[in-house]
Amino acid sequence: MPESVSNITAQMPRAKLAGLLLFFLGPAVAIYTLFSIYPLVATMALSTYTSDPSGGRHFVGLANFETLLGDALWSKPFWNAFSNNLIFFAVHMCVQNPIGIALAGLLSLPGLRLKGLYRTVMFLPTMLSVVIVGFSWNLILSPLWGVAAGALKAVGLGSLFAPWLGLESSALVTLALISVWQFVGIPMMLIYAALLNIPEELIDAARVDGLGHFRIFLHIKLPLVLPTISLVSVLTFVANFNAFDLIYSVKGALAGPNFATDILGTFFYRTFFGNQLQLGNPTMGSAVATVMFFIILVGLCLYLFLVQRRIRRYAF
Amino acid sequence: MTVEQRARSLGVHLVLIAYSVLAVGPILLVVMNSFKVRSAIFGSPLAPPDAATFSLAGYEKVFRSSHILTYYSNSLIVTLVSMALVLLFGAMAAWALTEYRFRGSTALALFLSIGIMVPIRLGSVAILSMMRSAGLNDTLTALILVYVAQGLPMSIFILSEFIQQVPKDLRDAARCDGVPETRIFFEVVAPLLRPAIATVAVFTIVPIWNDLWFPLILTSSDSTHTVTLGVQQFLGQYITDWNSVLAALSMAILPVVVIYVILSRQLIAGLTSGAVK
Amino acid sequence: MADLRIEHLNKRYGVTTVLNDINLNIEDGEFVVLVGPSGCGKSTLLRMIAGLDGASGGDIHIAGKLVNTLAPAERGIAMVFQSYALYPHMNVRKNMTFGLKFTGVRPAERERRVTEAARMLRLEELLERYPRDLSGGQRQRVAIGRAIVREPAVFLFDEPLSNLDAALRVSTRVEIANLHRLLKSTIVYVTHDQVEAMTLADRIVVMNRGCIEQVGRPLDLYYAPANLFVAGFIGSPAMNFFEARVKSVEGGRACVAGPGFRSLDLPAGHLKIGDALTVGIRPEHLAQGEDGPLAVEGVVELVERLGESSFAYLRRDDGRLFVAEIRGRQTPPPGERVTLTAAARDVHVFDASGLRIATPNDV
Numbered sequence: 025m026p027e028s029v030s031n032i033t034a035q036m037p038r039a040k041l042a043g044l045l046l047f048f049l050g051p052a053v054a055i056y057t058l059f060s061i062y063p064l065v066a067t068m069a070l071s072t073y074t075s076d077p078s079g080g081r082h083f084v085g086l087a088n089f090e091t092l093l094g095d096a097l098w099s100k101p102f103w104n105a106f107s108n109n110l111i112f113f114a115v116h117m118c119v120q121n122p123i124g125i126a127l128a129g130l131l132s133l134p135g136l137r138l139k140g141l142y143r144t145v146m147f148l149p150t151m152l153s154v155v156i157v158g159f160s161w162n163l164i165l166s167p168l169w170g171v172a173a174g175a176l177k178a179v180g181l182g183s184l185f186a187p188w189l190g191l192e193s194s195a196l197v198t199l200a201l202i203s204v205w206q207f208v209g210i211p212m213m214l215i216y217a218a219l220l221n222i223p224e225e226l227i228d229a230a231r232v233d234g235l236g237h238f239r240i241f242l243h244i245k246l247p248l249v250l251p252t253i254s255l256v257s258v259l260t261f262v263a264n265f266n267a268f269d270l271i272y273s274v275k276g277a278l279a280g281p282n283f284a285t286d287i288l289g290t291f292f293y294r295t296f297f298g299n300q301l302q303l304g305n306p307t308m309g310s311a312v313a314t315v316m317f318f319i320i321l322v323g324l325c326l327y328l329f330l331v332q333r334r335i336r337r338y339a340f
Numbered sequence: 341m342t343v344e345q346r347a348r349s350l351g352v353h354l355v356l357i358a359y360s361v362l363a364v365g366p367i368l369l370v371v372m373n374s375f376k377v378r379s380a381i382f383g384s385p386l387a388p389p390d391a392a393t394f395s396l397a398g399y400e401k402v403f404r405s406s407h408i409l410t411y412y413s414n415s416l417i418v419t420l421v422s423m424a425l426v427l428l429f430g431a432m433a434a435w436a437l438t439e440y441r442f443r444g445s446t447a448l449a450l451f452l453s454i455g456i457m458v459p460i461r462l463g464s465v466a467i468l469s470m471m472r473s474a475g476l477n478d479t480l481t482a483l484i485l486v487y488v489a490q491g492l493p494m495s496i497f498i499l500s501e502f503i504q505q506v507p508k509d510l511r512d513a514a515r516c517d518g519v520p521e522t523r524i525f526f527e528v529v530a531p532l533l534r535p536a537i538a539t540v541a542v543f544t545i546v547p548i549w550n551d552l553w554f555p556l557i558l559t560s561s562d563s564t565h566t567v568t569l570g571v572q573q574f575l576g577q578y579i580t581d582w583n584s585v586l587a588a589l590s591m592a593i594l595p596v597v598v599i600y601v602i603l604s605r606q607l608i609a610g611l612t613s614g615a616v617k
Numbered sequence: 618m619a620d621l622r623i624e625h626l627n628k629r630y631g632v633t634t635v636l637n638d639i640n641l642n643i644e645d646g647e648f649v650v651l652v653g654p655s656g657c658g659k660s661t662l663l664r665m666i667a668g669l670d671g672a673s674g675g676d677i678h679i680a681g682k683l684v685n686t687l688a689p690a691e692r693g694i695a696m697v698f699q700s701y702a703l704y705p706h707m708n709v710r711k712n713m714t715f716g717l718k719f720t721g722v723r724p725a726e727r728e729r730r731v732t733e734a735a736r737m738l739r740l741e742e743l744l745e746r747y748p749r750d751l752s753g754g755q756r757q758r759v760a761i762g763r764a765i766v767r768e769p770a771v772f773l774f775d776e777p778l779s780n781l782d783a784a785l786r787v788s789t790r791v792e793i794a795n796l797h798r799l800l801k802s803t804i805v806y807v808t809h810d811q812v813e814a815m816t817l818a819d820r821i822v823v824m825n826r827g828c829i830e831q832v833g834r835p836l837d838l839y840y841a842p843a844n845l846f847v848a849g850f851i852g853s854p855a856m857n858f859f860e861a862r863v864k865s866v867e868g869g870r871a872c873v874a875g876p877g878f879r880s881l882d883l884p885a886g887h888l889k890i891g892d893a894l895t896v897g898i899r900p901e902h903l904a905q906g907e908d909g910p911l912a913v914e915g916v917v918e919l920v921e922r923l924g925e926s927s928f929a930y931l932r933r934d935d936g937r938l939f940v941a942e943i944r945g946r947q948t949p950p951p952g953e954r955v956t957l958t959a960a961a962r963d964v965h966v967f968d969a970s971g972l973r974i975a976t977p978n979d980v
Contacts, residue, residue, distance in 0.1 A: 036688075041442065044521055048436035049448070052429040052492050059489035060455050063463025063470065070465060127359060130352055138353075144604045145360040148367065151600045153550035155572045156592045160370045163585070171369065171385045205362070213608065266459040269552040273572055289461075296465055297557070306465050313462040324457055509702035512669050517716025517767070518690025527715075531706045 068317070071310035081307070088311035102312070104283055105291035106319075108196055112287055113264040115200035116207075117257060123204070124211030125253065129241050131212070132219040134227075143216075150209035154269035161202045162274050165189050189274065192284040199285055203270055207263075211256040218252040219245055251332075258327045265320055268293060288316050367593060374398055374586035381582055398587030402574065405584075407562045408591060411570035418480050418566060419548050422487040426544050429488070430495030431503075431533060435525050437496070438503045439511070455493030460486065461553055468557055482558045483566075487551075491544040498543065502536040503529060538606040549596070567592055619680030619693065619770035619803060620645045621666065626675035628661055628827075635661050637827045639675070643820075648797050648804045652814040653824035653850070659807045660775060662824070666805060667696050667773050680770050690720060695764035696773040699780060701756045703748040703763075710744040713763045720767075730766040737799070738762050754785045761796070774806040778813060790816060811851055815839070823847050845971035848897050854928060856897045856965070857939040859913070863892040873966070876935045879912040883966060884975060894974070895967040900928065902963035903941040905955060912958040915939060917949045931955065 036044075071088055073081045092098045127146060131139055149157060165172050165188055173185040188198040222245060230240045268289030271279050277299045279286035294302070296309025372388055373381045380393035387393070402408055437449050460467075467486060468477075476482040506529055514524045555569035565573070571592045578584045600607070621643040628636035636658045643649050651659040664670040666677060668689035677684050684692045703712050710731060717727045735741045738758045748756055757777060764772055777793070778786045794817055797804055808814055814821050815835045823830045823838065823846070830850075831843040842848035848856050861875030871888045874880040875896065888894075898911065915931030918938070927948045929941045941957050949955050966974045 037686075041440070045436055045440065045442060047522065048432040048440075048525070052433035052496065053448070053452070055425075055429065055485065056452060056455060056489050056492045059467065059470075059485050060460045060463065060492075061451075063460070063466035064458065065463075066466035066470075067463045127356075130356055133352060136352065138356075140605070142356045142360055143608055144601070146363045147604075147608065148597065148600065149363055151546055151596055152367070152593060153552070153568045153596075155550075155552050155568050156589055159572075159575055159585075160366050160589055163582075164366055164369065169382065169385060169582075174385070262457060262459065266461060268461075269550075272556075273552065273575075276576075306469070310465045313465060317458065317462050320458065507700055507702060509698040509700045510704065512664075512667075512689075513696065513698055513702035513763075514704075514716070515669060515689045516667060516694065516696045517763070518688075518720045519716060520719060523719070528704055 064317070067310045068314045070307055071314040073307050075305075075307055088308055089315070092308065092311050092315065098308075101283065101286065101291060102315075105286045105288050108285065109265055109267075109287040111196055112200045112203075112267065113261060115197055116204055116260050116264055119201065120204040120208050120260065121211055121253065121256065124208050124256070125215055125246075127208070127212045128215035128219055129245070131216050132245075133237065143213075147209040147213060149206045152206070154203075154206065155273040157206045158199075158202060158270045158274040161205075162189060165198070190281060192281045195275070195281060196285045199270060199274060202274075203267070207260075210259070211253075214252050214256055215249050218249040222248055254327070254331050258324065258331075261323045261327075262320055265316060265323070288312070288319070292316060367597070370586055371590045371593060374583070374590040378583055381586070395583070396587075398581075398583030398585075399591070401578075401581065401584040402587045402591060405578075406570060406574045406588070407565070408567075408570065408574075408588075410563060411565050411567045412595075414480060414564060415549060415566040415568070418483045418487065419545055422484050422491060422548050423541065423545050425484070425488045426491035426495050427537065427540055430492050430540065431499050431530060432525065433492070434496045434499035434503050435529060438500050452493050452496055455490070456497060460490045464553070464557055471558060477558065478560050478564050480564055483554055483564075486554055486558070487544075487548045491548070494543045495540045498539050499533065499536055502533055502539075506532050538603070538609060542607050621771055621803060621805070622676075622678040622681075623662075623666070624676045624678075626662070626665065626677065627673045628658070628665065628670065629673045635827050636665070639829060641822060641829065641832065643803060643805065646801050646803055648806065648817060648819045649822060650814040650818035650820075651805065651807045651822045651824060652809065652811060653830075655809060656826075657824040658827040659809075659822075659824050663696075663773050663775055663805060663807045666692075666771070667694055668692050669696075690716075693770035694773055695767040695769035695771075696775065697757075697760045697764050697777045699776040701748075701760040701780075703756055703759055705748050708745050708747050709740060709751075709759050709762075712748070712759060713766050716763070717766060727766070730768070731762075734762040734765040737765070737796070753781050754789060757781065757789055758792075761793075765800070770803065772800075772802055772804045774804065776808055777806075778808070778810070793817065811853065815851075823850060825850075841973065842965065843973050845895060845897075845967050848965055848967070848973075852899050852901075854900050854940045854942075856899050857903075857913075857941075859896045859898075859937075859939075861894045861896045861966075863888050863890050863894065866890055876933070878914075879910075881911050881961075881964065881966075886974065888974070893969045895971070897965040897967065898959045898963060900940040901942040902959045903957040904959070905943070905949075906958050910959075910961045911964050912956055913939065914954065914956050917951050917953050917955060919951060920948045922948070929955075931957075 072083060072085055074084045074088065075081050092102055130136070131143060163169055163171075167173060167185075167187050173182065176182050176185045186194065188194040226244065227240060230244050235243065265288060267287060271285050271287060271290050272293065275285050275290075277290060277294050277297075278301070279290045292309060292312045295312050296304055296306060298304030369385065373385060375389040375395065376393045377395040377397070380387070380389070384393075389395075433452070437445060437452075471477045471482045476485070510528060511524060514528045519528065549566075550568055551566075552568050552572060555564075555566045559565055559569065562570070571588050574588050575585055578588075621641075623639055623641040623643075626636055626639040627634070639662060641649075651662060653659050661670060665672055666679075668684065668687060668691075672685065679692055679694070689696075704715065707715060713731050713734065714727045717730070722730075731744070735744060738761060740755075740758055740762055743751060743755060743759070748759070751759065757780075760777070774793075778789055781789060790813060793806075797817075806813075806817060818835055820832060821835055821838055822832050825846050831838060831847045833841075833843075838847055838851050842851060842856075845858070849858070859875050859878055861873045861878075861881075864872045864874045864880065866872075866885050866888060869885050871883045871885040872880055873883055873894060873896065875894075878896070881896065896911070898913075903913065913931075913933070915933045917929055918932050919930040920943075921928040921930075926945075927943045929943050929948060930938055931941060932938055943949075968974050
């Protein structure tokens with residue numbers, strides 16, 4: 025009966041086992057419960073209260089959610105942030121994953137030279153702060169500096185240049201692409217690692233069967249790394265519906281122009297802390313956080329029950 | 341190599357080089373221009389600084405009008421202390437969860453894994469009011485506590501996988517030798533977890549160092565700002581002073597790049613090690 | 618040094634019974650080998666003696682002391698693991714002294730014991746090396762050394778030779794036997810290799826499906842297996858079994874016959890006419906020739922030549938295969954029909970429930 029768990033606890037006196045568990049698990053469980061789980065629960069609880077100007081709190085049931093989703097003053101910006109967030113996520117899925125897969129595929133080609141250098145360089149942006157990345161791109165794309173305009177002109181596409189970050193029509197997608205630029209390293213690395221796990225013999229067998237590199241990638245490697253791709257997608261989903269830093273550092277809390285780049289993270293921040301236009305409202309902020317929690321939960325459940333179940337995992 | 345193979349290999353390298361340029365170009369551009377005089381920044385942005393255009397004006401300004409060194413030391417303290425605690429408490433918890441059989445261990449493991457997927461940010465409202473009532477508002481301790489809570493679930497998950505790879509016979513041998521349980525962990529198992537540190541580091545240090553959200557809501561004075569928040573506020577204040585802005589960005593970028601280049605081999609090995617599948 | 622007494626020991630995981638009512642007495646200084654197919658519970662039994670697995674019921678006494686609730690280190694045992702389980706981040710000396718620190722052995726005494734064990738195991742040159750720099754055989758000796766310095770009452774070995782190559786296995790086996798002669802300590806040794814069991818053991822414990830099938834000296838198991846399982850398990854290639862029935866009982870003698878062999882005379886005992894029996898003969902006890910109380914006929918299908926002897930696989934008329942060991946160079950060619958006989962003392966008979974029935978040579 026090989027078991028990974030030790031049976032040493034079976035003949036340990038109860039008090040000794042309790043002492044050991046307290047010693048080993050105590051600190052982690054205490055900090056985690058106090059500063060992660062409790063705040064989440066408390067925030068959800070707070071979302072059912074409202075505060076009056078004197079600072080007193082009153083239980084209002086689901087009234088905050090009715091306001092958030094029913095009152096046009098709240099629901100319009102909420103749905104705006106939600107749909108912007110969907111677009112933000114869609115851009116990631118459509119651009120980040122294919123580029124990540126393609127780069128991982130190229131990096132895993134047998135006998136490729138300078139592999140380590142490419143890997144290091146391409147992963148670099150992922151290590152940087154979102155704030156720094158956002159601001160750097162803000163400068164580069166700024167018509168004031170003219171680097172991007174100059175670069176386009178140099179390849180004869182000068183007429184295509186526009187102040188993308190400033191235009192209501194293109195700001196959101198531009199920001200999403202900046203985020204993709206920064207985080208493409210993560211799918212690249214995870215998929216690369218999964219590709220390395222495929223046994224060489226399998227690839228050799230396919231080559232003996234007469235398949236070329238591209239077909240091997242498409243028909244052998246890609247199906248085998250599908251679980252990793254779906255994991256990357258769900259990680260991206262959670263990160264996107266929780267994103268804040270990039271928009272805030274490039275566009276500020278108001279997510280301009282005219283809320284065109286407002287996503288749930290910035291909407292939450294404004295509601296909670298307030299800004300030039302409104303006062304901070306912790307109870308409504310809690311309601312927004314609770315809704316975000318359920319959006320992420322629904323996404324995770326969809327992944328667990330629809331995607332992950334259907335994906336076959338292969339053992340080598 | 342046939343001509344066709346050579347052409348294909350060349351094509352692969354061209355694509356990879358093009359993407360590499362796209363990846364580091366913007367960073368290089370910012371760092372390069374931070375060392376130039378204002379006229380050269382706008383006149384010839386793509387040229388590296390030379391004797392005529394070299395200037396440290398931006399850096400002088402940053403040092404003069406911000407507490408950049410305080411920010412650095414704050415970031416360093418917060419990141420290192422958080423990471424040490426995440427590693428220590430994470431490894432201890434992972435050990436107990438993988439090694440000891442007890443009632444409720446599966447439920448506890450599940451409970452601890454909630455934090456891998458659910459972002460701790462969503463509890464910010466309550467975190468802020470807790471910290472205020474505990475008098476920890478605007479302290480580095482508050483940041484450390486939150487980051488440790490944030491980093492623990494992932495590190496427990498990763499470290500459990502590593503601990504499972506420590507041969508069972510080794511722990512049993514130590515038990516036959518009469519080594520007490522706590523020392524089995526600290527003197528037999530923990531020394532063998534060194535390769536895991538790189539992996540845990542990628543998943544804890546980087547998000548902590550780069551985080552904007554919690555410094556923004558939990559710290560309010562210059563003496564507790566981290567680099568990320570300090571630079572962000574500096575940028576907002578001096579947005580029209582391009583020398584200073586570029587210098588501030590470079591100062592936030594350079595330490596990370598230096599450490600990354602030194603440790604990239606271990607970091608990437610950690611990232612691609614089977615721990616995260 | 619001490620005796621070991623196991624009484625009514627049980628082990629269950631949920632609904633699966635791993636060990637069922639184990640009773641075993643091991644005397645002071647005895648070398649006992651637990652042997653059996655994988656999954657028979659022998660390793661679990663060893664781990665329970667060590668205190669690494671808890672019992673579901675029953676008692677274990679070491680040196681007359683009940684140790685059920687004692688931690689491994691308090692039982693006066695030392696264990697050598699299959700994977701050696703050397704601490705990879707400690708050198709050989711540290712590996713051997715590490716455990717002594719926690720059991721209150723003084724530094725000077727630790728040093729004396731390590732020097733002594735190193736001399737005994739020829740490890741003097743290796744004391745400052747790390748496990749990664751040692752060969753498999755050296756690691757094995759360090760693992761044994763780590764057990765010796767504890768000066769335990771009972772040594773426990775868990776398949777210690779299975780990670781070594783064939784040549785090293787033989788020499789290490791000899792070394793372990795010498796060590797036992799030198800230390801005169803009680804040893805419980807688990808293996809699935811019957812050669813190790815036969816060569817090392819004072820007594821062998823054959824286990825199967827969580828039960829003890831037989832306990833006895835190596836040659837007793839070979840010449841008088843208590844049941845069909847032990848008969849089939851000890852010896853290689855395995856014993857041939859033939860179905861048989863009691864044809865007649867007369868004057869205290871029973872006449873036994875079956876398809877494929879000539880009839881056989883046995884002391885009748887409780888046998889009745891029509892009783893189903895199993896007759897067993899080891900391949901090495903079958904010889905070509907016409908004379909003998911038991912003769913089997915078959916057509917040679919395949920001959921495996923090992924050098925000093927050959928194994929012939931023969932098919933009987935009823936379609937069953939059996940094996941015979943043939944000495945010398947001359948082997949019958951495939952396709953030839955041969956008759957093989959065995960002496961009365963080499964014939965084993967088992968009743969319908971698989972238990973041994975006394976044959977002439979038993980008395």
